[in-house]
Amino acid sequence: MSKRLGKETVSGTPAKQSKHWSIGLLESMRDPECIVKQTKKIVVIRDKYPKAKIHYLMLPHENISSIHKLNSTHIDLLKEFNKIYEEIKIENEDHSLKAGFHAVPSMQRLHMHIISKDMVSPCLKTKMHWNSFTTDFFINYEDILKELKETGSIKKISPDLHKKLLATPLQCNQCSFKPKNMPDLKDHLMSHMNV
Numbered sequence: 624m625s626k627r628l629g630k631e632t633v634s635g636t637p638a639k640q641s642k643h644w645s646i647g648l649l650e651s652m653r654d655p656e657c658i659v660k661q662t663k664k665i666v667v668i669r670d671k672y673p674k675a676k677i678h679y680l681m682l683p684h685e686n687i688s689s690i691h692k693l694n695s696t697h698i699d700l701l702k703e704f705n706k707i708y709e710e711i712k713i714e715n716e717d718h719s720l721k722a723g724f725h726a727v728p729s730m731q732r733l734h735m736h737i738i739s740k741d742m743v744s745p746c747l748k749t750k751m752h753w754n755s756f757t758t759d760f761f762i763n764y765e766d767i768l769k770e771l772k773e774t775g776s777i778k779k780i781s782p783d784l785h786k787k788l789l790a791t792p793l794q795c796n797q798c799s800f801k802p803k804n805m806p807d808l809k810d811h812l813m814s815h816m817n818v
């Protein structure tokens with residue numbers, strides 16, 4: 624798991640918590656209030672600090688700590704991830720969704736983000752939050768499945784690339800606009816809500 628970068632990780636989890644912040648997902652996946660749907664193999668929960676109108680996390684019941692612990696025996700599990708993701712897309716047809724994993728996850732238990740394109744949310748605060756969903760720091764589901772099928776594991780990115788991706792200059796994810804700062808970006812994102 625990644626170390627905290629400054630005051631918070633890309634997860635946006637507040638610093639003060641009674642239990643270690645990185646196990647918060649394990650608690651949420653057992654809390655009926657947080658659960659959106661589940662099967663024998665997986666559970667889908669609402670992200671506690673959503674970075675868009677729709678932001679869910681899909682986790683396996685199996686104790687797999689991160690993408691870096693995946694191997695070829697998990698291909699069927701990942702196919703189940705996609706099956707449930709397809710159901711979620713149908714249930715949320717008014718939103719444009721994408722599914723993928725952070726290259727360097729902060730929280731324990733493998734989790735796939737399902738997030739809508741709007742990125743309109745009070746919890747979206749920092750450039751690090753933005754870049755973790757809009758640069759190659761966000762690895763699409765299809766690319767994870769492909770790498771797993773081809774190599775039997777998911778390679779770690781270098782610390783240099785990690786830093787570079789999260790420091791990428793701001794760029795709108797829906798047009799060519801380059802915002803000056805986060806408030807500028809958040810105002811601009813609202814203009815895409817009316818179309």
Ligand code: AMP
Binds near residue numbers: 633648651668729730
């Ligand atoms: P990451 O590990 O960087 O892929 O992201 C972890 C995600 O978990 C972030 O989107 C957080 O907003 C979210 N999160 C943090 N704590 C909790 C929690 N206790 N329950 C549900 N979601 C959480």
Ligand code: ZN
Binds near residue numbers: 796797798799800811
């Ligand atoms: Zn735009």
